[in-house]
Amino acid sequence: MKTVFITGVTAGFGEAAARRFLKEGWRVIGSGRRQDRLDALSAELGDNFFALCFDVRDKAQVFETIRNLPEHWQTIDTLVNNAGLALGLGAFNDADLTDWETMIDTNIKGLLYVSKAIVSQFIKQGHGHFINLGSTAGTYPYPGANVYGSSKAFVNIVDATIT
Numbered sequence: 001m002k003t004v005f006i007t008g009v010t011a012g013f014g015e016a017a018a019r020r021f022l023k024e025g026w027r028v029i030g031s032g033r034r035q036d037r038l039d040a041l042s043a044e045l046g047d048n049f050f051a052l053c054f055d056v057r058d059k060a061q062v063f064e065t066i067r068n069l070p071e072h073w074q075t076i077d078t079l080v081n082n083a084g085l086a087l088g089l090g091a092f093n094d095a096d097l098t099d100w101e102t103m104i105d106t107n108i109k110g111l112l113y114v115s116k117a118i119v120s121q122f123i124k125q126g127h128g129h130f131i132n133l134g135s136t137a138g139t140y141p142y143p144g145a146n147v148y149g150s151s152k153a154f155v156n157i158v159d160a161t162i163t
C-alpha cells in the first residue's frame with residue numbers, strides 16, 4: 001500500500017485530496033495546525049490516516065516531527081505540498097508587512113522545509129513524487145497578487161528543479 005504525505009489537510013484542497021487518496025487505497029499522513037480538526041479527521045478516516053500537528057513555518061518542528069514519524073509510517077511515496085494561503089490582496093503600497101511575511105514563510109519557506117525533510121528518504125528508497133500546489137497567480141499576475149503570486153511563481157520554479 002502506498003503512502004502520501006499531504007500538508008494542510010484540515011480544510012480545502014488538502015482535505016479533499018486526503019479523502020481521494022484514501023478512496024484510491026493509499027495511506028495518508030495529513031498535517032495541519034488545528035489539533036481539533038486533525039482529531040475529527042482521525043476519528044472519521046480510520047487507521048489508514050495518520051495526523052501530524054505542526055506549523056510548516058517552524059523549521060525545527062518540521063524536521064523533528066518528520067524525523068520522529070512512527071516506524072510504520074516512515075516510508076513515504078508521494079509528498080503533496082498543499083499548505084499555503086493568500087492574504088491581503090490589496091494594492092502594493094497598502095499591504096501589511098505581516099501578511100507578506102506569513103505568505104513567504106508558509107508558501108515558500110514551509111514548502112522548502114517539508115520537502116527537504118523528506119527528499120533524502122526519496123533518494124534512499126530510489127523513488128518518490130512531489131506534488132506542489134501552485135496557482136495561476138504564479139503565472140498570470142493580477143493587481144493585488146503581488147507577494148501571493150510571487151510565492152506561487154517560486155513554487156513553479158522549485159517544482160521544475162526538485163530531482
Ligand SMILES: NC(=O)c1ccc[n+]([C@@H]2O[C@H](COP(=O)([O-])OP(=O)(O)OC[C@H]3O[C@@H](n4cnc5c(N)ncnc54)[C@H](OP(=O)(O)O)[C@@H]3O)[C@@H](O)[C@H]2O)c1
Pocket residue numbers: 007008009010011012013014031032033034037054055056057081082083084085086106110133134135136
Ligand atoms: N483556493 C483556491 O482558489 C486556490 C487556487 C490556487 C491555488 N491554491 C493553493 O492551494 C493550496 C490550498 O488552498 P485552499 O484554498 O485549500 O486553502 P485552505 O482551505 O485555507 O486550507 C489551507 C490548509 O493549509 C494549512 N495551513 C495553512 N498555513 C499553515 C501552516 N503555517 N502550517 C501548517 N499548515 C498550514 C491549513 O491548516 P491549519 O489552519 O490547520 O494549519 C489548511 O489545512 C494553497 O497552497 C493555495 O495557495 C488555492
